[in-house]
Amino acid sequence: MADISLMVSQYGNYYRNNGTIGKNNLHRHVFDRTNTKKLFTIRPTDNTIIDNASIKVDDVVQAFYNKFSPKGKLTFTPNVWQLGHVKINDRIIPDEYAGTVLDFLNTKSPSRLDAPILALTTEYYLQKAQENIEDTIIFKGVKALPSTTDQNNGVAGTTIGARDGIRKVIRDYNTAGKLVDENGNSNVIVMGAMPTTPALMVEYIDTFYWALPELQRSMIKAIAVKKSAETLYKRGMSNKNQYYEKNSPSEFAYIENTDCAVVGLDSMTGSNMMWTSPSVNNIGFMKNGSNGGIMDIWQSGIYTVDIATDWWEGENFVTPQLVYVSDQDLSA
Structure with a gap:
C-alpha cells in the first residue's frame, strides 16, 4: 500500500x-x-530442518603392557x-x-x-x-x-x-544447559554490567577475551558486540595508544596483540550481550x-x-x- x-x-x-x-x-x-x-x-x-552432530572423543593413550586393554569412546550428540x-x-x-x-x-x-x-x-x-x-x-x-x-x-x-534470531538461539541453548564445555564447565562468562566509558570498555572486552579457554581462544577471530560498544572500545584503544593519529582507526578494533576483532553489529543495538564462537562453528543456511x-x-x-x-x-x-x-x- x-x-x-x-x-x-x-x-x-x-x-x-x-x-x-x-x-x-x-x-x-x-x-x-x-x-x-x-x-x-x-x-x-x-532442507528446512538442519541436522548436525558433534563428536566427543575420550582419551585413548595409555602405557603399554603385554595384554590388550580397550580404551576410548566416541560420543555423538545431535544438534537439530x-x-x-x-x-x-x-x-x-x-x-x-x-x-x-x-x-x-x-x-x-x-x-x-x-x-x-x-x-x-x-x-x-x-x-x-x-x-x-x-x-x-x-x-x-x-x-x-x-x-x-x-x-x-x-x-x-x-x-x-x-x-528466530541469534539471541534466541543462544538463550535456548543456555536454558537447555548446552552452553558448557566437555567437562561441564559453563561457557557463560560472568561480566556484570557493561560500562559506558572508553577506558573501562577496553578492560571489559579484554577481560571477556582472556577468560576464554586457551585452546578455543586461538580459534576465536571475532567478538560480537553492539555498535556503540565497539566505538567505545576503539576510543579507549586510541587513548591508550598515543600514536593513534598515525594509524587507521580500524587497527584499534582488535584485542591487543591478537588477531581477534571486536565487531560492532547494528543487529545488537540495545543489547549488552557479548558472544563469540570459532568461525568454523558459525553456520547459516538458505x-x-x-x-x-x-x-x-x-x-x-x-x-x-x-x-x-x-x-x-x-x-x-x-x-x-x-x-x-x-x-x-x-x-x-
Missing part, C-alpha cells in the same frame, strides 16, 4: 506534466545492509534446528497515484501490470527486507505467527516475529535464497496488483559447546 497524503497536501490532487516531480526527483531511501551474516558461513540447502520461513507480501493499487503529482507512476495502459510503481516498489521492498533482517530479525528475532483468526483474515505478522532478490507480480483484481516472495533462512552453531557468551541479556 502507499501513503501519498503529504504529496497531495503539498502539490494538490492533480497532475501537470511539467517536470515538477519526476522519477529523478524521487530520492532513494538509505538502507542499512546486513553485516551480521558476515560472521557466518551461509550455505544453500533444499529448523530454518525460518519468511515472506514479503503487499497489494499495490496503481490508481492511487492517478491525478496526483505522482501520476507518472501510474499506468497509461488498461493493464495495471504496466505501472512503473511496481518496479519501484519491488526494488525498495527487497532492499528493505535486508535492512529488516539486520536491524530487527537476525539477532533479536523471536518467531511469532499471528493468531489463527488473524491468519484467516490475512493480517500481517510482525517483523521481529518473522523467525533454502530458495535467490527469492530474496526477486518478486512474483500478478494482477489480483481489476485495479489491484499483488507482489510476493518467500524463502527459508537461519543462522546457528554446529556445536553449542563452542559458543561463549557474557552473562548479560541472557533472558527475555
Whole structure:
C-alpha cells in the first residue's frame, strides 16, 4: 500500500506534466545492509530442518603392557534446528497515484501490470527486507505467527516475529544447559554490567577475551558486540595508544596483540550481550535464497496488483559447546 497524503497536501490532487516531480526527483531511501551474516558461513540447502552432530572423543593413550586393554569412546550428540520461513507480501493499487503529482507512476495502459510503481516498489521492498533482517530479525528475532483468526483474515505478522534470531538461539541453548564445555564447565562468562566509558570498555572486552579457554581462544577471530560498544572500545584503544593519529582507526578494533576483532553489529543495538564462537562453528543456511532478490507480480483484481516472495533462512552453531557468551541479556 502507499501513503501519498503529504504529496497531495503539498502539490494538490492533480497532475501537470511539467517536470515538477519526476522519477529523478524521487530520492532513494538509505538502507542499512546486513553485516551480521558476515560472521557466518551461509550455505544453500533444499532442507528446512538442519541436522548436525558433534563428536566427543575420550582419551585413548595409555602405557603399554603385554595384554590388550580397550580404551576410548566416541560420543555423538545431535544438534537439530529448523530454518525460518519468511515472506514479503503487499497489494499495490496503481490508481492511487492517478491525478496526483505522482501520476507518472501510474499506468497509461488498461493493464495495471504496466505501472512503473511496481518496479519501484519491488526494488525498495527487497532492499528493505535486508535492512529488516539486520536491524530487527537476525539477532533479536523471536518467531511469532499471528493468531489463527488473524491468519484467516490475512493480517500481517510482525517483523521481529518473522523467525528466530541469534539471541534466541543462544538463550535456548543456555536454558537447555548446552552452553558448557566437555567437562561441564559453563561457557557463560560472568561480566556484570557493561560500562559506558572508553577506558573501562577496553578492560571489559579484554577481560571477556582472556577468560576464554586457551585452546578455543586461538580459534576465536571475532567478538560480537553492539555498535556503540565497539566505538567505545576503539576510543579507549586510541587513548591508550598515543600514536593513534598515525594509524587507521580500524587497527584499534582488535584485542591487543591478537588477531581477534571486536565487531560492532547494528543487529545488537540495545543489547549488552557479548558472544563469540570459532568461525568454523558459525553456520547459516538458505533454502530458495535467490527469492530474496526477486518478486512474483500478478494482477489480483481489476485495479489491484499483488507482489510476493518467500524463502527459508537461519543462522546457528554446529556445536553449542563452542559458543561463549557474557552473562548479560541472557533472558527475555
